[in-house]
Amino acid sequence: MYKTSARGYLCLALALLVSVTLFANDFEKQLLGNINRMARDMHLASRAINESGNEGAVAALSRESASVDNLKRLIASLETADQIERASQQIRMYGYRVTNQAEKRAFEESLNILESRVKYLAQTENPQLMANLNAMQALRKEFEGKQQNRVGTNVSDRMQLLARTSATTSATAAPRKTSRSSEAQLGAHVINGNTAFSVYAPDATEIKLHLFKNAADTKGVEHLMTKSAAGIWHKILPGELYGTYYGFTADGPKTPGFLFDPARLLSDPYAFANVDHDGKSIVVDRSFKWTDQNFKRPACKDAIIYEMHVKDFTAHQSSGVKAPHQGNYLGMLHGKSSERVLGHLKQLGVNVIQLMPIHEFDNKFAGVTNHWGYMTSHFFAPECSFASAKSGQAVKELKTLINGLHNEGFAVVLDVVFNHTAEGDHRGAALNFKGFDNPGYYRLMDDRKFYWNGTGCGNEMRTENPMTGKMILDSLKYWQKEYHVDGFRFDLGTIIDKKT
Known part of the structure; x- marks a missing residue:
């Protein structure tokens, strides 16, 4: 023994x-x-x-x-x-x-x-x-x-x-005539008669671009994309593909922290228009004739700010706004010569309008009505439920609103939410960021299945990551240049790293 x-x-x-x-x-x-x-x-x-x-x-x-x-x-x-x-x-x-x-x-x-x-x-x-x-x-x-x-x-x-x-990098940088420039711009851009698609996914092993004729289509035309040394996947197709719906599928490592799923359609993180928070992205014509060249922002010391929700401001019958503009972007331009809507704001002496979040957001986050808009899914696309339809109309209609407000003497400030996204915690579906670069866009815990949640909203954006910080700066510059926005209010700004 x-x-x-x-x-x-x-x-x-x-x-x-x-x-x-x-x-x-x-x-x-x-x-x-x-x-x-x-x-x-x-x-x-x-x-x-x-x-x-x-x-x-x-x-x-x-x-x-x-x-x-x-x-x-x-x-x-x-x-x-x-x-x-x-x-x-x-x-x-x-x-x-x-x-x-x-x-x-x-x-x-x-x-x-x-x-x-x-x-x-x-x-x-x-x-x-x-x-x-x-x-x-x-x-x-x-x-x-x-x-x-x-x-x-x-x-x-x-x-x-x-x-x-x-x-010095912007999503709206002036296009050059070389294909290399087309590949460099993230998102979908129509350049010189071609349409260039680019998306960042440094660890992916395969990315496919899918094009659709209709938003509800389940079968589209596939195009295999090419990866650059910088981790940017690109595809240039002939023709101006305005009105085309698109998405991506991504494959890659299955190790902890990565959420690659080649069977799941992802929207474009840099989409300029999207069908709701979880639908397809849209190649949209962003051209617009601005007439606000003579508008001057009020000095900070003179600002009288009115915060409002786009839908709520004209949704009730007391606003006097009728369909089809009731409760949407264009409804806010009504009432110029009355005591309602714009007339009411002028009577108050307001000169700055702060819009609650109008980036595309999840209206039903976790099965609960998310009316206020603080569950952003796309930082370059305007919320489509505030427009007359959901096939890209929000781009022109929001520009029409801002142009009209400027011409009436109102500056426009956006409430922006870069501290978290609508993708939620480990139980949330991969809409875009998670599916392309989960450990790059989000702060993960030691058990990389789970997310830091200092926001109380399910996740935290990893703003200290170079490409995440770049995305935030690109978005801010895009809204300032493309939509003539005058300023921003940052939700939970302390979550964002100091350098960004």
Whole structure:
């Protein structure tokens, strides 16, 4: 009996030793693999900044940011002094092998991340780890002489570069005559007799564009899209495809955090018109003749702001507005010479109208009427339920409203909701963002099935991610330029990162 127990304990000890050894070897491989990928993405980002223009640069920087995040998650699994020492030795060995600028930056970023982890553990769990921290500081000094002529070596520097890059990038940039320009603009754009479709999905392995004649069609014409090095998929088709309905299907990794489903039709995150929050996107003619050139915004100190809901303001019979304008965009232009609607606002002395959310939103979020509009699904498309129909009319009718308000002396401010979206938490369907780049657009928990929910609305947009921050800036500039909007009110603005 005793001999059998001893033999069993010996086998158990050997099994544990093998398991620990295998775990250590696996971690070391993962660590080196992550550092190498980070160096590669840093190299590609630097090249994109120099060669591919703003759109490609922002996308490449987004991939670099994702690589850094992956390494942070891996190093966050370290707990013991032995694990930290192994990681430190692997980074040291990598440092001796660096041969170019990207590898130097990857080495230093890896050391920064490991040092932050050790500081945290030493301050909260094991003060003895200060010895490991001192060893890493010595390692840093050892390589200081090898780290000369660094350019943007830390994440903050790269994010600042991104901010400068994003600030000059717009979804409405003037089209050039090259196909490369057509591919760079996200969304659907009619350029030089062709229609160009572009969508960002850096980790997707296949994206298909689907075109439909009608909004209710279930079968469309498929077109396989092409992926650029920056993670932007594009397809250029002949003809001005105004009035065409479209969507995408996306396939890719099935690992935790990704929600690729090649059987699910996704709408365009950059759609300029969409059929409700969960329908197809529309190639829409955005041309409009503006007559508000002489309008001047009131000074901030003189602003008298009236907040209103587009539908509610004229939905009741007391407004005097009849169908078909009752409760929609054009209804707000009624009553100029009366005591109702516009006449009422003039009597109040109002000079700024703040519209509650008019980005396309989910009217029935989680089965509950969402009347106010704070569940945005598309940040470039006007809410279609406020228009006379749902096949793109909202674009012209909202422009008509803003043009008319300007000509009557009213500035227009939009209430915008960039802190969360209508896709909700892990129970919510993938409408667009989730299906293309779930870990890029949203802040995920350690169990990547779940979402951070500081908004109380199911998710938080990962605004610190370069492409998410770019999308927000693109949207703001789009509404200012395309719709002549005068300002914005940010809902739950503290959820948005400071750099964005």
